[in-house]
Amino acid sequence: MKQIKKITCIGAGYVGGPTMSVIAQKNPHIQVTVVDINQERIAAWNDADLSKLPIYEKGLDAVVAEARGRNLFFDTDVDKAIEEADMIFISVNTPTKTYGKGKGQAADLKFIELCARQIAEVAKDDKIVVEKSTLPVRTAEALKSILDNTSSGVNFHVLSNPEFLAEGTAITDLHNPDRVLIGGENAEAIEALVNIYASWVPNDRILTTNLWSSELSKLVANAFLAQRVSSINAVSELCEATGANVDEVAKAVGMDSRIGPKFLKASVGFGGSCFQKDILNLVYIARSYNLHAVADYWEQVIVMNDHQKTRFAEKIIQTMYNTVNGKQVAFLGWAFKKDTNDTRESAAIYVADHLLDEEAEVVVYDPKVSATQVYKDLDYLGTRTPGANRRLVKVVDDPYEALNGAHAIAVLTEWEAFKTYDWARIKEGMKKPAFVFDGRKLLDRKQLEELGFKYYAIGE
């Protein structure tokens, strides 16, 4: 079997960066180079000041500090890194298509194809190409066809190795994965990749399958996880109508060992770059095989999630006497979950958009998200002009500034620090009645009601 001495990863994003950092940390004998066309991102990965890494993940700075410059490198020279590598991971973005056939559902594979063509053009010796990005089932077939038809007599083995890390816990997930999944056809190539993970992952957690099972399992895992969130969110609305409490229901249901307690936290709706994109992709694939009942089934997970975001925004408007025009609504949190600076598909964006349509004034505070990012997220929706977004939305660095003078507070991200705020002081500075809409069921109802807040939480 070929000894892997050099690994290249194309794509230095939320997956490529942390994943390769850990592979390098655990395999000091292998040189790992992460490349990206985004120069700014690579410069940030190389910044001597580890607080400037482009991704905020607990523990990532320590892993980078240990391996960077030893056997972990970040670079913009993609060709050189491809040429030198024995094994090439493709970890580029695969967003939902915004044009043409499959618009709004299918995965856009243009970045994947560009990588394949570049690998084929540059490679002078045999390579193992690993799909790390989340891809539609049977993409490996297309990848192999491009590689074989555009290269000059080089052999390629394509493996599927989807990533299951969750943002906010990426480093612990990578250090201690439930499983590592490797799909492939060539035993030697599979073994080469198994050996890399075996440096720290127990063998019984390294699962090998055929290519298509591996590709499909990633989409299915995300669909199952998102389905649990939509299921409990559907129940949350029923709880509000009946007097049941969604946390109590989740606990009672989750104590059934067949169901389990995880991923049953009702919320304002799931966000993140994966769940919606991957379910839409699954729906699109099912329809393309004429499996309409299957497609309709999974599509409901998204329908429910959209409903939950809208329902939360409408609850705010309705409770505030059916108008938020000119009223200040302070957002605590903008990231799609705690402990990350990622805002992709965050529920906060859609709740804000809904309130802005009603001419509310939104003031945002998030400990890890910049003003530039907040405006970028709103501008991307194209609902109103960038000027209008800047007129109606203010982003502040100090939470007490966001809350001062507010008619209402909406909790959009479950940052632990929000619980420790001086809520008596906050109440003082707010317009009365002081409303709190807790989209994360984070705060203490008893404490807030004793202080005189009008407190609303999902599912109660």
Ligand code: NAD
């Ligand atoms: P990302 O947008 O953070 O990073 C992708 C990077 O690839 C970008 O920096 C981009 O500049 C770079 N890139 C694109 N085309 C390139 C090219 N031709 N050459 C060099 N660089 C190129 O995306 P991400 O969140 O890291 O996700 C990557 C993949 O992993 C996606 O398929 C995603 O579905 C999957 N995934 C993501 C997560 C997650 O938590 N974010 C978890 C599991 C799987």
Ligand code: UDX
């Ligand atoms: C997800 C998958 O968990 C991970 O395995 C995959 O590799 C990438 O996609 P991520 O999107 O980073 O990870 O975070 P996750 O913890 O799954 O949360 C997704 C969204 O669901 C967040 O908005 C979160 O707040 C929400 N959520 C999660 C709930 O609302 N309730 C829950 O019980 C769990």
